[in-house]
Amino acid sequence: MSAETAVKYVTETPQEDIDRVSAWINTEEYKEKNFARQALVINPPHACQPLGAELAAHGFEGCLPFVHGSQGCASYYRSTFNRHFREPAPAVSDSMTEDGAVFGGQNNLHEALENAYTIYKPKMMAVFTSCMPEVIGDDLTAFIKNAKNKNIVPQEYPLPYANTPSFNGSHVHGYDSMLVSILQTLTEGKKIEGRCTGKLNLIPGFDCNTGNYREYKRILKEFGIPYTLLADISDVFDSPLDGTYRPYPGGTKLDDAADSINGKVTMTVAPYASAKTFTWVKENYSGKHVALPTPFGVAKTDEFILQLSRLFNKPVPESLKEERGHAVDAMTDAHQYIHGKKFALYGDPDYLLGYISFLLEMGAKPWHILCSKGSKKFQKEAQALLDASPDGKGCTIYLSKDLWHMRSLLVTDPVDAMIGDTHGKFAARDANIPLFRFGFPIFDRVNLHRSPLIGYQGAINMLTTICNKFIEVRDETCEDKYFEMMR
Secondary structure (H helix, E strand, C coil): CCHHHHCCCCCCCCHHHHHHHHHHCCCHHHHHHHHHCCCCCCCCCCCCHHHHHHHHHHCECCEEEEEECCHHHHHHHHHHHHHHHCCCCCCEECCCCHHHHHHCCHHHHHHHHHHHHHHHCCCEEEEEECHHHHHHCCCHHHHHHHHHHCCCCCCCCCCCEECCCCCCCCHHHHHHHHHHHHHHHHHCCCCCCCCCCCCEEEECCCCCCHHHHHHHHHHHHHHCCCEEECCCCCCCCCCCCCCCCCCCCCCECHHHHHHHHHCCEEEECCCCCCHHHHHHHHHHCCCEEEECCCCCHHHHHHHHHHHHHHHCCCCCCHHHHHHHHHHHHHHHHHHHHCCCCEEEEECCHHHHHHHHHHHHHCCCEEEEEEECCCCHHHHHHHHHHHHCCHHHCCCEEEECCCHHHHHHHHHHCCCCEEEECHHHHHHHHHHCCCEEECCCCCCCCCCHHHCCCCHHHHHHHHHHHHHHHHHHHHHHHCCHHHCCCCC
16 A cells, blocks of 8 residues: 555635534524533533542541542542642542453452551541442442451541442532541441530531631631531641641541531531431431521621521621621622623532522622532522512523533623633633633632632622623723723
8 A cells, every 4th residue: 555545634624614613503593403412411510429529538637538440530530629729639549440340349449448548547538439330330338348357447447438420410419428428437426415515517518619618617706606617628728838748738627527416506508519418417416407508698698697696696796797797888889880790600509599699689680590410409499589589580590501501502692791610711702701710610710719709708709809800891892982090
């Protein structure tokens, strides 16, 4: 065969065909075809269950996340956290390969447990699965029991585990499954009749904003309410750079987590990211059990603050009343820059409900609301928020859709801006609108996870970010005669 006949020449697509298709994907006709697809997902705004499980594991003192599955999967979870927080995310894997897929992964798991326990000396390892062991049906319960029976790790060593198949659910569900397993393991045998720690157990849920955790703790400190965060990643992914590497910085102390079963109040502020955990808590924990929406904006923060006051019989601190006044003043000063603007939103259910509430308070319209793994319950709650405000009229909720669906919405029914994570930047660019990066993951900006979004200060932060960007766009695009000092 000659060299000439062996070459396969690439046929270039004519420019007119490129232009035709580029224009067509912006039409209503294409949108109908796009929304009709069923088998293909394009740029979904969610991650997989094991990633969420790893975040839950990181939230506890001395805990080493342990992936039962392939090394490549473990690298994906770690690198995602590395890029979002720009911090290390220590985790191990038992590195299942082809032989594990045929014969099962027990040998891999046992060898890796022994190595990790000996070398890294964690106080606890939290084991969770990726796709391969789930597909072949590995019995994680038996594998863990056998590991302790063989003295690979001590019988009393805390080794919570969760089945977290990547092909089902999302990072939120994996977080929930791992968290409930950790609490079940640590609290076993710790419930004492008549004992009350006097503490609040606060469950923030899947939240990758370290500033939010610190804001929760600051608010509780203002109240003088003792607390245990379940689980606390604030120091894990925002530790100081002082020349000392700490493999396990921060995290909820294991003794505090174990004693949380005797708490005075257990409160979740992420009902959708802790549904399984909170169901178990209500059946097993002492004290009162309260589920509240994530405190975004003034109204949801008011609800959070008033519940704390009622549950612990403490007056609302003057400092928090003053903060509320600052937030209301900031909203009043800036409302004209956001009032009437249309927004496209996407993300996790708890965050989405927060965005909706905040925007409606400002007289803005959460026009397109996309939740890729939302439930009918979420849809009903979101619709109730929309129905309660005149600014919710015409807004639409989309379940089980991805960001390519969102792109069709943006180009056929335009909005003024988007709110969501980094993955939406391509659709925002095509629609020529700003993207406000709240949520997870954020890869293309720095330090945003350090600025709280919850509470009165979080409302000010969101408002300031959004309004100043709109003003900046106006300055950058206006004619010279409208380029003014005062906006």
